[in-house]
Amino acid sequence: MDTQPNIRPYTPGDNAPLFALWLRSVRATHTFLSEGDVQAIAPLVRDGALVALEVWVLEGGDGEHLGFMGLDGSKLEALFIDPAHAGQGGGTQLLAHARAIKGALTVDVNEQNPAALAFYQARGFVVTGRSPTDGDGRPFPILHLAEASR
Secondary structure, eight states: OOSOOEEEEOOGGGHHHHHHHHHHHHHHHOTTSOHHHHHHHHHHIIIIIHHHSEEEEEEOTTOOEEEEEEEETTEEEEEEEOGGGTTSSHHHHHHHHHHHHHOSOEEEEETTOHHHHHHHHHTTEEEEEEESSOTTSOSOOEEEEEEOOO
16 A cells, blocks of 8 residues: 555445455455355345445545445444455554544454454454354354453
């Protein structure tokens, strides 16, 4: 990222590029999911989360979609960075924006995604619970995290 990325609210025109970004990101980071799992979840993201959540877009100076997050109140429901831009501070920038507008946050993380867990723990989150399945009953354990008391 040559220039400081901008965070802006989602617009309907963002749906297709953010869905494509989600697919690239999930395939790069959620290696525990089969392609069938990804295809089963895809409509829930494209037709549900991207339109139902409070979505914020991280874009580069050229308008390129670098990442996004989806909020439901103070719960971070989604945070995805394009794999080509991972590790460059975009996730931390989105997280800081969420904290600025919502205060203390909670987030759920797939237990099989240790990189995501490490990301949140390095930014002050602690595990507060565990569910043996995801929200749709699939066999993907979920760790529940909240920001540690400050």
